[in-house]
Amino acid sequence: MDRGQFSSKFGFIMAAAGAAVGLGNIWGFPTQVASNGGAAFVLVYLILAFCLAYPALMAELIVGRATRHNAVIALPMLTDVPLLKLGGKVVGIAGLITVAVILSFYAIVAGWMFASALEPVLTTLGFTQYGQWVSTFGLSRNIVFTVLFMVATVLIICGGVRQGIERWSTRLMPALVVILLLLIAYMMTLPGALKGLEVYLVPDFSQVFDGGLLVSALGQAFFSLSLGVGCMLIYGSYMSSKENIVQVGAWVTLIDVGLAFVAGLLIIPAMYVAQHYGVEIFDQNGQLLGGDTLIFKVLPSLFAQMGSIGVFVAFAFFMLMSLAALTSSISLLEVPVAYVVESHNVERKKASWGIGALITAFSLIIVFNFEALFGLVIAITTRYSQPILGIFFCVYAGWVWQRNNALTEIKKGNAGAQHSIFWAVWPWYVRFVCPVFILAMFIHSL
């Protein structure tokens, strides 16, 4: 069958970085920084992302490109042992289910982002009532924006690898960086920003070895790089064999981690600017406010304080969030769509709309039972499912697969790979270091 392929190195890097950079970076990371000791968390996160998440990302990319299939087919291809084949299939299918569930809550949050972008525009244009509706948590608003966001995701995925994913990622990613930098530059001119910068950049070293902090940072790194669900595996399967896969993977990691870092440069100072304007940023226990409160309450009240420029800043900020979410949601939807297209010969458009509809239905079940399901679904997928599956991906790449096959694949775009530092370290990492650390993290989270 004719499989899609990214047209260039730039296209691949933008698409894969777009998949990685999302709500996890711009919302999750700064929030975690706020609730986990500021700069100490930043430091630990940077170390873990490069030392642990990058090798795991490489495992998925290499297996994907070598097999040129979705995870359900790819993992069984790595071995001749029937039981291991079956195991690989189970892991692949578990990844599919996880990814579908992640998308179902992701679409809800992304819908809020888009709604929050519309609010200042509607209010300024005099549609105060609608502005109120889009910015207030409510059933009808949540339904409308979840569905809207899912439709946008499906439309892009219908276009396939080059016309859909690559085309939109190469547009949206640079736009995102520009908006982010403009916002930071503006934020730095406001009173209170420097105080925030200090909290963000000057670590309290006594906190660096805190067990809870280590675990949160590792989990954040794995979620942020989209690991453990076959998402990076499928992107790897669309990468040309001419590319130096080690280098491309390093770029994706650098961009993902870099953008999380840069997002923190915006959000943490923004909180202190908000405080300067009289917005409450600490809870009763003296902790910095995190989660929904930070993004959907503190920031809008900050923007509202800024007068007319606040309208633009609010719009730009929430559009940025929506775009980042969109390049990730397409990668989430691509995983099950690629599976249905390749394994069951369904036409791409049909598969995209069909699976999109199913996931939307599940999203709506969450919306209708918000209190009971929303937090639960996030916890099960990101805290349990992703790390456990991540271990299996590393085990399949490191133990089940023949070492030589991995080397052959790496050498394709990089003839000297055998004598590189990467090859000296990576096989050992995916076999021992990654599984053991992820396991430790999982046990800890129990």
Ligand code: PHE
């Ligand atoms: N990495 C994405 C983010 O940071 C989320 C994601 C997880 C995307 C798993 C795909 C698969 O927002």
